[in-house]
Amino acid sequence: MIEIKFLGRGGQGAVTAANLIVQAAFKEGKFGLAYPSFGAERRGAVLNAYARIDNKPINVHQQIYEPDVVVVLDRKVIQMTNVVEGLKENGIVIINTDKIPEDLVFNGRLFIVDATRICLDLNLVISGWPVVNTAILGALSKATDIVKIDTLVQVIQENWKGEIGKKNADACLKAYNETYEVVRVI
Numbered sequence: 001m002i003e004i005k006f007l008g009r010g011g012q013g014a015v016t017a018a019n020l021i022v023q024a025a026f027k028e029g030k031f032g033l034a035y036p037s038f039g040a041e042r043r044g045a046v047l048n049a050y051a052r053i054d055n056k057p058i059n060v061h062q063q064i065y066e067p068d069v070v071v072v073l074d075r076k077v078i079q080m081t082n083v084v085e086g087l088k089e090n091g092i093v094i095i096n097t098d099k100i101p102e103d104l105v106f107n108g109r110l111f112i113v114d115a116t117r118i119c120l121d122l123n124l125v126i127s128g129w130p131v132v133n134t135a136i137l138g139a140l141s142k143a144t145d146i147v148k149i150d151t152l153v154q155v156i157q158e159n160w161k162g163e164i165g166k167k168n169a170d171a172c173l174k175a176y177n178e179t180y181e182v183v184r185v186i
Contacts, residue, residue, distance in 0.1 A: 008072075017073070032053045119171055
């Protein structure tokens with residue numbers, strides 16, 4: 001089983017990202033669960049969303065305490081919480097950022113993508129905030145191959161029709177192509 005923890009700020013689409021990755025897993029014949037964890041959140045507050053994906057039915061219905069993958073939708077979240085807390089050894093961290101976070105120390109692999117720029121370029125903005133969830137899913141596909149990028153694009157286009165669906169699919173593909181692994185010495 002692969003356990004994924006999404007960390008974002010309210011309004012960035014972390015909960016939707018968890019749901020979309022599970023929908024893509026279903027399309028590929030896998031099993032999945034997605035759920036949020038938040039209190040009285042408001043736009044901009046830190047929140048978590050979780051997804052579990054496996055090739056067999058999943059009977060675990062609790063918060064993820066030791067994720068295999070951590071997806072950070074906003075670099076500022078790193079300053080607000082310990083994003084690698086509980087990350088399994090040799091786990092994967094994916095961060096939406098335009099620069100390598102030098103202060104993040106953990107034993108695993110780090111991938112970055114500037115999902116914010118991608119979404120701003122495509123005008124994927126709501127109330128002045130770039131909504132980076134579909135872009136970050138492209139990065140997740142590239143870093144982990146949990147689901148294929150083509151399946152994600154299909155799911156995105158099924159969830160949003162017309163121009164907005166095309167923009168979100170484009171964000172996913174662009175992020176997939178621009179995501180890269182940071183070689184670190186720890």
